Amino acid sequence: MKAGKIKVGLIQTSVEDDKARHVQKTLERVREAASRGAKLICLQELFASPYFCQVEDASLFDLAEPIPGPTSSAVSAVAKELGVSIVVPLFEKRAPGVYHNSLIVVGPDGESLGLYRKMHIPDDPLFYEKYYFTPGDLGFKTFQTPEAKVGPLICWDQWYPEAARLTALRGAELLVYPTAIGWHPGEKEEYGASQLSAWQTIQRSHAIANGVFVVSVNRVGHEGPTDGGLQFWGHSFVADPFGVVLAEAGEGEETLVVELDLSRQEYVRRNWPFYRDRRIDAYGDITSRFIDRG
Amino acid sequence: MKAGKIKVGLIQTSVEDDKARHVQKTLERVREAASRGAKLICLQELFASPYFCQVEDASLFDLAEPIPGPTSSAVSAVAKELGVSIVVPLFEKRAPGVYHNSLIVVGPDGESLGLYRKMHIPDDPLFYEKYYFTPGDLGFKTFQTPEAKVGPLICWDQWYPEAARLTALRGAELLVYPTAIGWHPGEKEEYGASQLSAWQTIQRSHAIANGVFVVSVNRVGHEGPTDGGLQFWGHSFVADPFGVVLAEAGEGEETLVVELDLSRQEYVRRNWPFYRDRRIDAYGDITSRFIDRG
Secondary structure, eight states: OOOOEEEEEEEEOOOOSSHHHHHHHHHHHHHHHHHTTOSEEEOOTTTTSOOGGGSOOGGGGGGOBOSSSHHHHHHHHHHHHHTOEEEEEEEEEEETTEEEEEEEEEOTTSOEEEEEEOOOOOOBTTBOHHHHOOOOOSOSOOEEOSSOEEEEOOGGGGGOHHHHHHHHHTTOSEEEEEEOOEEOHHHHHHHHHHHHHHHHHHHHHHHHHHTOEEEEEEOEEEESOTTSSEEEEOOOEEEOTTSOEEEEOOSSOEEEEEEEETHHHHHHHHHSOGGGGOOGGGOGGGGOSOOOOO | OOOOEEEEEEEEOOOOSSHHHHHHHHHHHHHHHHHTTOSEEEOOTTTTSOOGGGSOOGGGGGGOBOSSSHHHHHHHHHHHHHTOEEEEEEEEEEETTEEEEEEEEEOTTSOEEEEEEOOOOOOBTTBOHHHHOOOOSSOSOOEEOSSOEEEEOOGGGGGOHHHHHHHHHTTOSEEEEEEOOEEOHHHHHHHHHHHHHHHHHHHHHHHHHHTOEEEEEEOEEEESOTTSSEEEEOOOEEEOTTOOEEEEOOSSOEEEEEEEETHHHHHHHHHSOGGGGOOGGGOGGGGOSOOOOO
16 A cells, blocks of 8 residues: 555546547646646546437447557557556447447556456436447456556446445555536436436445545536537546545536545545455345345 | 335434333334324334443343343334334344344334344444444345335444345335444544544435435434543434435434335336446455455
8 A cells, every 4th residue: 555645637628529639638638737746647438529329320439449549549648748647538449349438547658557348338318328338348457557556437337336346345546437427408407416416425435435535537518419418517526535525626627636645545444444344255145136035 | 116105203312221211212202203104113223222332341241132022022012002113223132142233123013024133243442342243144134014125234234335235136115224323522523524424425325326215213412421432423314215315313312204205216216227237247256355466
């Protein structure tokens, strides 16, 4: 365990239709975060593209890239230039007809430290992800950057305590959730506040249950038809290992740079020693779909 | 699944030193809740006694009773008289030297529907539970009352997503958490707010992750030496299956009676179908103590 302090950067943006221009815009924000001292910088889910999953359209698979590919290489070059680590979510083309919602963690020498593929794939009106993304087959992972051991997950993974637990059990000091979540504009007035609260609550709970920092990076802006579409709600945030929110963005473009005291993990886990008392002898049924006996 | 509405009662009290008198006081509150329409009434952890785990003292095992025993019989008689179900947490004497922190769910005919024994046992300054309680050996359970399928857990179980998940997977419509949690008075000013927030957040997260109601019943009052001891923080509450807090008590004695629309479970799970997408093929390592590979 490292007892040092680290600054993390969260890049919350609206997304341009033109991919090259959007990647450049994001890399400018990365430079800004680095200039403010961030050593680990986290981009939002599928950062290079609009949230294309609002429709099922086979031509949109053209947005995917192999890894490594042009976008990952562009980000890696900037990571190396600045000497920072970057969490880079990408639409991955793995093989003909095999696409993933993925991310790589790039280290400060510009090399990829490894790949994570989104394990939990949603499918809801305007979030037609099961059409595009083959479920991840790499399991839950952590990656050792120079500053911290990072456990990345992606968006819908947020709602699964198992994903947070399995990543934290692998020694993560922080869980990072790139995400793309928003309101159906027609629902916002009635359900908007409870949806945002549920989203923040479940992620804070992973910090608490596991004694880890949580870094959640969401996009902003309206995408899709003006009389429908999705309004991405932003509110990127960082929670400490007891679930205390250290910083939270609003609903516009914003770059957060937040200092984490990694020694806080040991402190919190010592005082709230949940890991000590897990009943691993009694958790086997968690691999059941449902348990029909009472 | 039942689509009906049900009123639940939460009995939040301070605890009298005299056991017989405290049991009578609690049963008066049960009558009050029933008169207000409650059909399922939940008592607080180890309801019949002060929180004796502040010291390790072998004579305090005398507070335990077999189940059935005098206290469970007194509560059962009232359940039958009123025609209500009651969640009854007790200090169980199972055999010489084998004691549990347990509960029974009593049905409206006064019969026990079954027993649950606290699975996760804490041990912290003034919460010396590992001295008193043998860890539960019955696993996670649900009990079908006439109104709803109840999944009971106890206090420290609150902090474990696995416990909530395994109980909910057995068909619980509501999770019930009798508890005894409070502040060290000397810590309250600095840590009180974040501790209360973490406690409420983790339980609301179980509602969200599982699409179940959560009913949490805590005691109130100061117990122990006036220059130390514990100040139990109350704040008993009910959350709906999306984590929305429907009712919350303060820090004094209070009886909450809260109407639940059980059809809300189906509604929430349809719109936030987390159970559909669980990666049961990838959760096996949850039975690991820790995972030393990255």
